Amino acid sequence: MTETPVRDRPARERTGRSVGRPIDRVDGPAKTTGTARFSAEYPYPDIAYAALVHATITRGRITGIGAEEALAVPGVLAVITHTNAPPMKPPPPVSVLNLSSLASGSKVNYLNTDEVHWSGQPVAVVVAETQEAAAQAAGLVRVTYQESPATVDFAGEQGNATPQKSNPLQQGEGHKGDAEAALAAAPVSVDLRYTTPPHHHNAMEPHATTAAWDGDRLTVHDGTQNIGWLRTALAQRFGVPAEGVRVIAPFVGGAFGGKTMVWAGTVLTVLAARVTGRAVRMTLTREGVYRTVGGRTPSAQRVALGAGADGRLTALIHTSVTQVGRVGGSPEQVTSQSRHLYDAAAILVQQRIVELDMLSNTVMRAPGESIGTFALEAAVDELACELGMDPIELRMRNEPERNPIDGKRFSHRMLREAYALGAERFGWADRTAPPGSMRDGRWLVGMGVASAYHPSWEMAANVTVRMSADGTVLVRCGFHEMGMGGATAQGQIAADALGVPFEAVRVEYGDSDLPTGPGAGGSAQTASVAASLTKACEKLRRSLLALARRSAGSPLRGARPGEVEARDGGLHRAGHPGSGESYAAILTRAGRPFAEAAVGSDTRAGTVAGQVRFMSKFLMDRRRWMKAACGAQFCEVRVDQDTGEVRVSRWVGAFDVGRVINAKTAASQLRGGIVMGIGMALSEETLVDPRNGRIMNPSLAEYHVPVHADIPPIDVCYLDEPDPTMPLGLVGIGEVGITGAAAAVANAVHHATGRRVRDLPITLDKLL
Template identity: 75%
Template sequence: MTQTEVASPPRSEAKELSVGKPIDRVDGTAKTTGTARFSAEYPYPDLAHAALVHATVARGRITAIDTADASAVEGVLAVLTHENAPALKPALSPSPLNLSSMVSGTSLDYLNTDEVHWNGQPVAVVVAETLDAARHAALLVRVTYDQLPATVDFAAEEKNATPVKGDLISPGEEKKGDAEAALAAAPVSVDLRFTTPPYHHNAIEPHATTAAWDGDRLTVHDATQSIDWVRKHLALRFGVPVAGVRVIAPYVGGGFGGKGSVWAGTILAAMAARVTGRPVRMVLTRESIYHTVGGRTPSAQRVALGADADGRMTALIHTSVSRIGRIGGRPEPVTAASGHLYDAATILLQQNIVELDLLPNTFMRAPGESIGTFALEAAVDELAGELGLDPIELRMRNEPAKNPLDGKDFSNRMLREAYALGAEKFGWSRRTPQPGSMRDGRWLVGMGVASAYHPPVQLNANITVRLSVDGTVVVRCGFQEMGMGGATVQGQIAADALGVPLASVKVEYGDSELPIAPMAGGATQTASVATALLAACDKLKRSMLALARRSGESPLRGQRLDRLEARDGGLYQIGKPGVGEKYTDILGRAGRPSVDAAVGSDTGLGAVAGQVRFMTKFLRDRRRWVKAATGAHFCEVRVDPDTGEVRVSRWVGSFDVGTVINPKTASSQLRGGIVMGIGMAMSEQTLIDPRTGRIMNPSLSEYHVPVHADVPPIEIHYLNEPDPTMPLGLRGLGEVGITGVAAALANAVHHATGRRVRDLPITLDKLL
């Protein structure tokens, strides 16, 4: 059994709250009993099914496509190719000034061209009465190509990488002083190369879309973590008003970033439905997911560290090469964390990219930071060895008081305290420093540590809240729920803000007809929605005060105050707990069944104003301070000296993530990130044929994710100290759990065996 430290409410909070309690997820019963309905489970009359045909070359032109045999299969309704598919409108060029423009997985106009841009690109769609018929007929489509030279070998192209041009989201080069000169002069230094392979998401729910047209109105049930942006993208591509597209996704079976963009399956399901005049469902096979949904980029990284004899860093250099596709993808911020974690006297960070004829990369849990912290934190461990220092001591000697690159303040940073708590819980003091010096019977035992780091972002969210005379509260916001407990924590926040029991709060979400919310990704959603929710609750309470003042019988009449505090199911004057009135009495006396409050607007000037507010806050925050979720990973491994088998035997994670709204859901998120990081370090890799660009292991039988036997007991601990710059003091924590995990594991393996693995994954052959 895993163990979890339950977070207490912040010390400043005296009253009994829902926030801070380990409350079960409100959708838990629906999911465990099977009543939760996912995107491939919505019934439609005359529902048809679709399957993809994939290109078998990396680059070229289609010279012929024979669909006769496929069309002859009983039940086949249509075979769509570039020769008969309706035209799509082009996707917008990605721009941080319009975040929805960044949702397109590729810039390809699917089935609108005879060009092939990657091995696996959809070149036809078969629509049939049954799924079996569609998939069988898809195997019968014959495509011939004029094959063109393709560049698909990342390792071979690394030397041709070019520097990334920075933008508002991801910087290019960052520097402080002359790091190369400082490295050359350092009494102690390491200069190391690390590589990570491509990775793919493997969510429990496959990518699936059910699409139905009614004239020019489109309804889509989609496994997406970006409801609003999917709606806007589909409206653009099919040339219909945004208001005419509805995207429904109340339950999503995991995403990890792979469901954050719009991919071929979603667009082609909607296209097939429009062509056939029937509702169409497309459930991608695992192989189709690998061929049409981008994964994490591979990387080659250099980390060079210089230090004086006391372990003070004099130089920190971190450079990277990653890849994008020729028709999409963004550079991953591989070096991002390295500018914030250590107080080095000089710093040089540089990201480089190569463009390949492969499916573009996309978001994958903590994009950039997860693979970047592997290299950085493993290099710090090696420097500690060169200095003869304990790895934690080296980190503490270089823990910055201000942001190392530019001297900005941290909004709140307690990484020292996280290390102290984690070391105590883990028993770090029992570690002997010499590699190979600890044993348990025949097993070599190793202990490793690494820092976790991920910055939160707040985006705009629109929301409505209704408080009714019967004591119920309805919160409406179109955010996404992928299993992380979003509806639960927003319900907890609303309950406390309005002074009602959690059981009285209903949260409606997962539908584009609700007020819009940002995508679930980048550790943004909880804080973004909470900001709007708290503002809406304040507006509602001001409305209640206005109602009370108009009543001659209210004890609040004539009181000099401009807002109310909700407490114990009633509304009370701030500073005078004895002067107050139950909200049910206020509504009843006013003859009002309910009162509503809204924040934000989805259309017109309100939407423009929201974008302006976002950009203003984003730029202001960037100028004022640096904020991030941080933590310390402690890993224990056992290694068989004869076979090289590695078993992760214990894990402790200690985190500074601000206020913990719900320790149960938060621990689940962080534990899941650690499990994903274990897979990244030990077994996962997407194998791409360097000659053809074909993915060679597009299935869960050959792409090895961690199974239950690979996962040790994982303890999660929190400092639970509020960040004063964030709503309720919370920071996003969905991404930070995976950062640093691969390094902690690699460091533990080195401590156990004396062998340093710098090229992931850590497989048997690298330890023998």
């Protein structure tokens, strides 16, 4: 497995710098020894436990709740329903001018209404002395309903889809020229329909919350991906000041988007703690996660491509229909990559949505691009077959110099180089073109390829950096650790910025008492924190230099900032060995125990300023540049000629993700995305009853994620070339790995068998 380019690693290691090195994660020992504490593991005296009661109808009103049997269970403290729950404020209207308004997974004011909006909505909470008693009593709560008509059949409602509205964060439609006319006139064309089913995240740690009130002060332990949003949302719902809410989340056991929003389990745990006056813990069952936490929307997509005999695209049309809940959810950017990947003469992208009486959908790893690249990249492969052209050659022949629709410059794009690197490592030249032409005994062998793509984001982040007189550094920022090695990467960045050993840096994160960090989403956290961290380190260096310059005995007396560099644990005149001073000496001579610098503020004015800073930079960058990570996915499959069993036997992923901060964690993130893409291609599917919208396979026993035996060795490589417009040149890694992966599998299956499967997942029945 390749974790950093061979040509680059020796040079990096000779310099002794931290950025780029495969440093072990600082949270590794705690997680492997079991000392890492997750949200359901914080001890509180006299803690109680809560369990949910779910609605068994799709839409209607509650006409009665019988709690007598539940209350008779030994240890039960309370059964909270809409008849006795204290009032909460409803979620605020969603506005892109107030990003924290996006926090609520649903518009429903849980237990403050007798209305039911989807099958599985919480209609009661049982609180007991033990988790077992709470679960037993929850099964004894009797609820009667008056049902109302409901609309839940995604396939049947696609004809009623409406155009998606555009906003500053997402565009519903885009075009260049008359793509339909160009398609009709094209010498060679394909016009195809693809579908993807609903998906669920299935993090290793189910959603769990521990909540404790002390008067109007609230402490919450929750596996959230956005501490700031959760804090603001709970303060708003319960009518308390945000500064009185503390959210603690140092470790999150997987999330993939499912813990971005604030879902019913968290809100109702806090409510139960307020009602009972005790600390309360709720850990959702696997089924409870499916019933109350949104997943990925299903999609129906049309991709139509027209080309000349030389393979030059004359038309590209990509339209989609996706689903949102009537009580919440947001559209996915399914056609996003189709605006940027190919230089077609005429382009039309359009997204439509249907509203259903279902639990709100939510973001899931690479929302939009993960399923959108399946359709687009499978269609490109089908066009290559029509043309009799190598799939890579077709892609490279249509590689744009500028963004195809609006002509904006790419800030950084090395997709050609990624394809060249991946093809060489994979052995693409050994592939024979005709489907079914490669065999190994009873196995039909196929090779497939697809482009990966994910846009680059940067959020606001508040950071403080402290240098102590003992030479150690403390970085403080309330970002998140979901398994990607965030604290390790930021420690590496701070070490290089201040010229100290990595071991001298400690990073505090995962707590709302720290400076507010960005949410962990959009592959943006590392870049967002890095931008503020490098600025804070620069301010700190200048502050320390100012101290040194005022000291009569300092070798840096009179030095200007441009003449000084940070290295060897201190400040030194550039190009003059031995002409510097350690940080410890500077602080000791000045009689200071430490020096500190900050970027951003958590005051009310600072919060507004941070929001303005994010939106203005986002809109300015959007006008000037197209920023994205990209790559090439190479897949080999073996298909049993008799049974249709598909096995992925080899994989190479070659990526252009800008500067890589940590070779080990970067490779792990890319590899994890590919594993998720393989699951999406071959097995993952949330089954929904089209009569009532009820999920029929709400468990890992029936929702099939890949296991170790399903995954081959995955060779991950990357170019490690910085994007000059991004902090430290890094672009974002967490999500690009899943994009293109399902298409690469589908294309390989077609090459092996000659069968084209356009409806995921690719199961045996679709091949036999």
